[in-house]
Amino acid sequence: xxxxxxxxxxxxxxxxxxxxxxxxxxxxxxxxxxFALVALGYTMVYxxxxxxxxxxxxxxxxxxxLGLPLLGLFGITSGTKFAWVYVPILVFVFVLVMGxxxxxxxxxxxxxxxxxxxxxxxxxLITAIGMSFILEGAMYxxxxxxxxxxxxxxPDTVASRFTSPAGHxxxxxxxxxxxxxxxxxxxxxxxxxxxxxxxxxxxxxNRTKLxxxxxxxxxxxxxxQLMGIDINRTISATFFIGAALAGAGGMIWxxxxxxxxxxxxxxxxLIAFTAAVLGGIGNIExxxxxxxxxxxxxxxxxxxxxxxxxxxxxxxxxxxVLVFRPTGLLGMRVPEK
Amino acid sequence: xxxxxxxxxxxRAKLRQWSRDxxxxxxxxxxxxxxxxxxxxxxxxxTSTLTGLAADAGVWVLLAxxxxxxxxxxxxxxxxxxxxxxxxxYTYALLAxxxxxxxxxxxxxxxxxxxxxxxxxxxxxxxxxxxxxxxxRLRGDYLAIVTLGFGEIVPRVFRNDPGHWTGGxxxxxxxxxxxxxxxxDGPWSQGDDFKLQFGAVNxxxxxxxxxAYYVLMVILIIACVILVTNxxxxxxxxxxxxxxxxxxxxxxxxxxxxxxxxxxxxIGAAFSGFGGAYYGAKLSLVSPDNFDFTVSITVLVMVVxxxxxxxxxxxxxxLAVYFLEFKFxxxxxxxxxxxxxxxxxxxLLAPNAATSWPGLEDFVGRLNFLVLGLILVLMMLLRPQGxxxxxxxxxxxxxxxxxxxxxxxxxxxxx
Numbered sequence: 001x002x003x004x005x006x007x008x009x010x011x012x013x014x015x016x017x018x019x020x021x022x023x024x025x026x027x028x029x030x031x032x033x034x035f036a037l038v039a040l041g042y043t044m045v046y047x048x049x050x051x052x053x054x055x056x057x058x059x060x061x062x063x064x065x066l067g068l069p070l071l072g073l074f075g076i077t078s079g080t081k082f083a084w085v086y087v088p089i090l091v092f093v094f095v096l097v098m099g100x101x102x103x104x105x106x107x108x109x110x111x112x113x114x115x116x117x118x119x120x121x122x123x124x125l126i127t128a129i130g131m132s133f134i135l136e137g138a139m140y141x142x143x144x145x146x147x148x149x150x151x152x153x154x155p156d157t158v159a160s161r162f163t164s165p166a167g168h169x170x171x172x173x174x175x176x177x178x179x180x181x182x183x184x185x186x187x188x189x190x191x192x193x194x195x196x197x198x199x200x201x202x203x204x205x206n207r208t209k210l211x212x213x214x215x216x217x218x219x220x221x222x223x224x225q226l227m228g229i230d231i232n233r234t235i236s237a238t239f240f241i242g243a244a245l246a247g248a249g250g251m252i253w254x255x256x257x258x259x260x261x262x263x264x265x266x267x268x269x270l271i272a273f274t275a276a277v278l279g280g281i282g283n284i285e286x287x288x289x290x291x292x293x294x295x296x297x298x299x300x301x302x303x304x305x306x307x308x309x310x311x312x313x314x315x316x317x318x319x320x321v322l323v324f325r326p327t328g329l330l331g332m333r334v335p336e337k
Numbered sequence: 338x339x340x341x342x343x344x345x346x347x348x349r350a351k352l353r354q355w356s357r358d359x360x361x362x363x364x365x366x367x368x369x370x371x372x373x374x375x376x377x378x379x380x381x382x383x384t385s386t387l388t389g390l391a392a393d394a395g396v397w398v399l400l401a402x403x404x405x406x407x408x409x410x411x412x413x414x415x416x417x418x419x420x421x422x423x424x425x426x427y428t429y430a431l432l433a434x435x436x437x438x439x440x441x442x443x444x445x446x447x448x449x450x451x452x453x454x455x456x457x458x459x460x461x462x463x464x465x466x467x468x469x470x471x472x473x474r475l476r477g478d479y480l481a482i483v484t485l486g487f488g489e490i491v492p493r494v495f496r497n498d499p500g501h502w503t504g505g506x507x508x509x510x511x512x513x514x515x516x517x518x519x520x521x522d523g524p525w526s527q528g529d530d531f532k533l534q535f536g537a538v539n540x541x542x543x544x545x546x547x548x549a550y551y552v553l554m555v556i557l558i559i560a561c562v563i564l565v566t567n568x569x570x571x572x573x574x575x576x577x578x579x580x581x582x583x584x585x586x587x588x589x590x591x592x593x594x595x596x597x598x599x600x601x602x603x604i605g606a607a608f609s610g611f612g613g614a615y616y617g618a619k620l621s622l623v624s625p626d627n628f629d630f631t632v633s634i635t636v637l638v639m640v641v642x643x644x645x646x647x648x649x650x651x652x653x654x655x656l657a658v659y660f661l662e663f664k665f666x667x668x669x670x671x672x673x674x675x676x677x678x679x680x681x682x683x684x685l686l687a688p689n690a691a692t693s694w695p696g697l698e699d700f701v702g703r704l705n706f707l708v709l710g711l712i713l714v715l716m717m718l719l720r721p722q723g724x725x726x727x728x729x730x731x732x733x734x735x736x737x738x739x740x741x742x743x744x745x746x747x748x749x750x751x752x
Contacts, residue, residue: 050478051478052478052481052482112714112718115718116717116718119721121477121478122408122412122414122477123717123721124717125414125477125478125481126414126637126641126713126717127713127714127717127718129416129634129637129710129713130709130710130711130712130713130714130717131710131714132710133634133706133707133709133710133713134706134707134710134711134714135710136706136710137703137704137705137706137707137708137709137710138707140703140706140707141700141703141704141707144695144699144703145703266630270485270486270489273482277482306497308493308496308497309493309497311489311490311493312490312493312494312497315486315487315489315490316486316490318482318483318486319472319483319486319487319490322472322475322479322482322483323471323472323475323483326475326479
């Protein structure tokens with residue numbers, strides 16, 4: 001019902017000012033793609049050990065923080081602009097960051113979560129919050145309270161351009177020239193890289209042996225163990241993949257916005273967690289869909305209502321979903337015990 | 338009780354029994370320390386700054402006692418505890434300052450502190466009940482997230498200032514000080530003569546002399562400790578323990594789990610509102626920035642460090658964390674710099690752009706996130722029962738393997 005109303009509202013906005021709506025949707029989809037990458041990690045970890053991995057948002061930030069010095073090794077500084085020679089370097093650094101991030105997350109799991117696997121549920125959740133503070137504190141100690149400038153390595157060129165017939169677009173309202181809506185190569189690159197990563201993930205989960213082990217462990221850990229699956233290895237792999245995706249997300253975020261700060265992961269992590277819950281936590285497709293929806297909702301809210309309320313709206317959605325539909329939009333694939 | 342005190346033999350037996358109970362020892366030491374602290378501190382330093390700091394620490398003790406009801410007694414993880422603190426503080430700030438004159442009401446309200454202390458408590462408890470009613474049927478970790486979301490929403494609403502009620506980022510200042518109808522002047526205040534004073538003007542708390550606040554805080558804490566101890570050993574306290582340990586079994590035994598949890602949530606929130614009103618008066622300034630997630634986590638760290646479910650432990654934890662966060666870590670940059678100067682490491686003091694070294698003082702000043710996180714992780718891994726554990730809770734947390742994951746599973750009524 002409320003979904004229907006929201007769709008009607010969006011259609012109305014589109015009729016009023018198509019260009020503005022398209023611009024907003026572009027922002028929403030791009031942001032949403034990044035949220036989806038983070039949400040996947042939440043959902044995978046929750047699916048397999050039913051832990052809200054609080055530190056995941058900070059693992060995401062860590063991706064950007066690790067990426068910056070690694071890019072520096074190749075002589076790329078914050079002033080560097082896009083050039084084709086940087087593309088292979090960028091891909092290499094991406095892979096490196098994903099790997100390092102994965103290793104960090106495996107360590108976190110090994111040190112902070114595994115010893116508490118049989119403890120009361122509250123215990124690992126509290127350590128997860130502690131790990132989040134430790135990661136944030138470490139990044140704070142390392143780089144301080146400033147926003148780090150990230151090189152603008154994605155091309156600024158325009159991929160596609162729309163003109164708006166209605167002629168009132170944001171601050172330019174009243175101007176006579178038809179405003180232009182640009183979809184940058186940046187936006188396209190973000191969305192494409194996210195889609196590639198999500199497809200790789202779903203192939204991995206559905207087609208490989210380790211993916212099968214993950215699904216089995218998520219369904220019933222004891223039974224999976226009886227079938228000869230190495231539970232610890234499977235859980236480690238899950239943390240690795242989740243962190244790798246988050247690290248890629250952090251890199252993409254930093255490349256897109258060209259800045260990153262140590263406490264970015266707290267709010268972004270919560271938004272991504274909302275996305276995972278909205279899609280149905282434990283459900284991979286749900287996380288991707290939830291991320292996209294949250295991105296679009298956030299962008300619509302920022303354009304048509306008020307940017308200072310967007311976090312309130314997102315957290316409001318989180319509470320509403322948990323209260324009225326805890327299984328999320330697509331439901332849990334992993335049935336609750 | 339009176340009979341025990343009259344009979345020296347029984348009194349001695351009772352005292353011996355108390356001296357073996359670590360909780361009673363801690364209470365005794367704390368009480369004596371609380372009484373001798375203000376004269377000692379002002380004698381040692383010549384100012385009442387330390388007394389003011391101790392009064393501020395009391396706010397955190399109140400918060401920790403309140404969160405302990407939710408987390409320690411009922412086993413519900415509340416990550417948005419700062420929200421209720423904010424609600425209490427704003428209740429006091431709005432109804433005891435000139436703020437409402439610039440609101441749509443166009444009329445300043447100045448209610449007395451003593452009324453508002455209880456009103457703030459009531460408002461915060463209502464907020465807790467309103468949030469809790471629909472969400473308490475959720476599982477433990479979902480509940481944690483809901484409260485976290487709530488804790489993020491509330492300060493943002495105060496900051497965004499819908500309808501120009503709360504002053505937004507400008508904060509609310511010039512908040513009234515508590516007054517008492519009768520007070521006694523003497524050498525301890527500015528006037529040296531013993532003189533009985535009457536009226537609000539003469540007997541107002543003063544921001545420059547925090548001793549009155551300190552005394553008020555000690556009284557509030559004592560009242561709260563008595564209250565919570567009685568709650569813990571009451572029928573309600575046993576019901577909380579039952580729900581915490583096995584909700585299904587508790588429900589089968591006829592405990593109304595929803596109401597029981599709602600009560601824990603509301604009572605916890607009430608303490609927070611109580612502390613919030615005091616905090617608003619003591620600081621005379623309420624700003625939305627004082628209630629962020631770090632506040633909720635700091636209180637949680639206090640409870641976890643002290644020992645979930647054990648009141649004297651939680652008080653110790655609150656004092657320890659307060660000292661660490663607001664005295665030790667705040668002074669550490671200066672002390673570290675002084676130490677570096679003395680041992681001849683002046684090179685560390687200056688920032689160095691090439692190695693992005695921020696300078697020793699700045700670097701040390703960044704430690705507090707890390708310290709909070711480390712306390713949480715290390716405590717949960719090494720001593721989950723806290724420094725002064727409750728005996729029952731220690732057993733629970735230690736029973737490895739036997740503790741199945743339904744201990745915090747509050748999913749009654751959920752598919």
